[in-house]
Amino acid sequence: MRNVAIVILVAVVLAKSTAAQSAEPAATNSDQQIAEYFRAETQKLTDRTFADIETLEDWTGKRPEYRRQMLEMLGLNPMPPKTPLEPVVTGTLEESGVIVERLHFQSMPGLYVTANLYRPSVQNEKLPAILYVCGHGGERQDGKSLGNKTHYQHHGAWFARNGYVCLTIDTVQLGEIEGIHHGTYREKMWWWNNRGYSSAGVEAFNCIRSLDYLQSRDEVDGDRIGVTGRSGGGAYSWWIAAIDERITAAVPVAGITSLKNHVVDGCVEGHCDCMYMVNTYRWDFPMVAALVAPRPLLITNSDKDRIFPLDGVVDVYTKVQKIYDLYDARDKLGLQISEGPHKDTQELRVAAFRWMNRFLREDHSLIEMAAEPLFEKRDLRVFEELPEQQRVTTIHESFVPKAEPGDLDVDSPEAVRALIDRLRQRTFRGWPDSPEPLNVHSSAVEGGPSQAHVIEFTSQSPFRLPIYVLQPDRDPNAPLDVLILDQDGWKKWAAGLSVLFPGHVPGVKPDPEVAAAMQRMTEDRNTAFIVPRGVGPTRWTDDERTQTHIRRRFMLLGQTLAGMQIYDVIRGLETLRQTAGLEKSVVSIEAEGDAAVWGLYASLFVDGIDQLNLENLPERNRDAPDLLNVSRFVELNDVVNAAATRLVEK
Known part of the structure; x- marks a missing residue:
């Protein structure tokens, strides 16, 4: 690492005035901008779903990938x-012709899955099996979790009374050993994105191992296994049916809807992280459904479900018809809509039962038996005392392997180039494939110092962003300091910018003291302040809950807010290269905190940078702004070392 080129600072070098710290962004149309952005990005992903699939050969050729x-x-x-x-x-219980076993297994060492296995009291042959995956129906007694398997016991009982073996498994969040589903939603563990981790992955793996367990049982015909579940269990039904072809028939209940519903219509705000994969490859959800084809799939929902709206459910069904039609298997795809809210209704159960009977038992008879619970919930609990060596509560720390510091060979130019390519494909895949014209507009500032001018550019529609430039040295080869501002940086400097760029920093009270400090800092240096989206003039909200769900919307689009802010920095640097008098400048980047991370990554994708002055740069990915998957293949200090190899020699 060239320590002379990258300066990592840990102290604040310029004082902040009280007025500057309290500067608030102007009230603009930022809320409309971010809503417009989400609509446009969602539509892009929706439009490209199956757009290149015309024949069965097209699909089967791409399906493995x-x-x-x-x-x-x-x-x-x-x-x-x-x-x-x-x-x-x-332990075992028996009632009304049903035996239920209380059991546990370990899907990986220490990752306990607690479950109830329902089977007929009398059995003369191997039977088809059902994996029932539970939704968010927690049950507790005396302060202890009984597992959501006890909430959904009536499903397992019905299947056993009708000639099936049914394994009902607890989920991580609401099982007897209580882990975490709500990493980003509730716990602010944004580093899950860095790790490429979602609690959906653990649930999917537990389902895979549940199939292994079912196939190990002598009572089970391992070639006839169905999966069903509702709400969260509906989502897990999708995961396992899509990735494991041992599933013969699937009935996800209220577990899927369109990307539009989640992102544009706000359904994401009603869902935890277990409902979503890390959308690296930028899918709309019909892609998940299509991976089940041509196996029997019944999509079921109720018509007044606020978190799985009817229009999105029908949209998924309509789009996946295309793939089933290619297989000439439309008879194996069904849509069943019942009246009601987001609830485990009898109508939804009956549809699932009939579908399983039809495709696992070749039985088309009417359903005459209601699904009713047979056992006291407390009697279905597996553990009296929880195992000390369990990993359920901490599985998010280890489920996805991560890179370690020093894994990157920074002395190898090929390794650095491979890192940049990997970042582009797996972390920044959400950047536009074809950047829009920058449409640069530069204007002098009336009433400000003569060296001040404002540049506006289009980073990505609808975001038109400002760069505030102080240019005392008109030599085209003069060095240029580029300060990247995050929201804290904006609060630090906005009151001074309001003085130096009157009329271009609306809604911020001017502070001459901050302006004087800025002029002293920049009196013999050309300086530009880049302000990415979501900061300062384009700040959309300070409400924490709203910010959380905006960030989660980015996630669903295969992006992160920080990743797109890095893109804005890159576009801002390109804009400066197109500005008269600055196009030949050698650039130094200065940034603090979150902005230091933005500047660091931007330097990997922009040439002509001679120095990075990074203040309060986090020590590891875990503490840095979230960027999809980055911890899978590089740690932050190796990014610093890689960036150093790209800097211009002085």
Whole structure:
């Protein structure tokens, strides 16, 4: 690493005035801008779904790669090793012709899956099996979780009374050993994105191992296995049916809808992280459904479900018809809509039961038996005392492998180029493939110092962003300091910018003291302030909850807010190269905190930078702004070392 080229600072070098710290962004049309952005980006992904698929050969040729992508987005590529399940039955109950076993197994060492296995009391042959995956129906007694398997016991009982073996498994969040589904939603663990981790991946892997367990049972016909579940269980039904062809028939209930519903219509705000893969490859959800084809698939939902709206459910069904038609298998794709809210209704159950009977038992008879619970919930609990060596509560720390510091060979130019390519494909895939024209407009500032002018450019529609430039040295080869501002940086300097650029920093109270400090700092140096989207003039909200769900919308689009802010910095640097008097400048980047991370990554994609002055740069990815998957292949200090190899020699 060339320490002279990259300066990592840990102290604030310029004082902040009280007025500058309290500067608030102007009230603009920023809320409309971000809404317009999400609509446009969502439409792009929707429009390209199956756009290049015309024949069955088109689909079957691409399908293996789509499946690989799906596994990667669930954190399952590479697939974790299949270690011994170590199953233990802790007790049995019998009622009304049904035996239920209380059991647990380990999908990987220490990752316990608690479950109930329902089977007929009398059995003379191998039976078809059902994997029932549970939604968010938690049950507790005396302060202890009974597992959501107890909430959904009536499904397992019905299947056993009608000639099936049914394994009902707890989820991580609401099982007897209580882990975390709500990493970004509630716990602010944005580093899950850096790690390429979603709790959906653990649920999918537990489903894979559940199929292994079912196939190990003598009572089960391992070639006839169905999956169903509702809400969260509906989503997990999608994951396992898409990635594991041992599933013969699938009935996801209220578990999928369109990307538009989630991003544009706001359904993301009603869902935790377990409902979503890390959308690296920028899919709309019909892509998940299509991976089930041509196996029997019934999509079921109710018509007043606010978190899985009817229009999106029908949209998924309509689009996936194209793939089933290519297989000439329309009879294996169904859509069943019942009246009601987001609830486990009898109408939804009956449809699922009939579908499984039809495709697993070749039985078309009417359903005459209601699904009713047979056991006390407390009696279905597996553990009296939870195992001390469990990893359920911390599985997010280790489920997806991560890079370690020093893994990157920065002395190898090929390794650095490979890193940049990997970042572009797996971290910044959400950047536009074809950048828009910058449409640069530069204007002098009336009432400000003579060296001040404002540049506006289009980074990505609808975001038109400002660069505030102080240019005392008109020599075209003069060095240029580029300060990148995050929201804290904006608060630090906005009151001074308001003095130096009157009329161009609306809504911010001017502070002459901050302006004087800025003029002293820049009196013999050309200086530009880049302000990415979501900062200062384009700040859309300060409400924490709203900010959380805006960031989650970016995630669903295969982006992160920080990743797109890095793109804005790159576009801003390109804009400066197109500005008269600055096009030949050698550029130094100065940034602090989050902006230091933006500047660091931007330097990997822009030539002609001679120095990075990075203040309060986080020490590791975990503490840095979230960027999809980055921790899978590089740690932050290696990014610093890679950036140093690209800097212009002085």
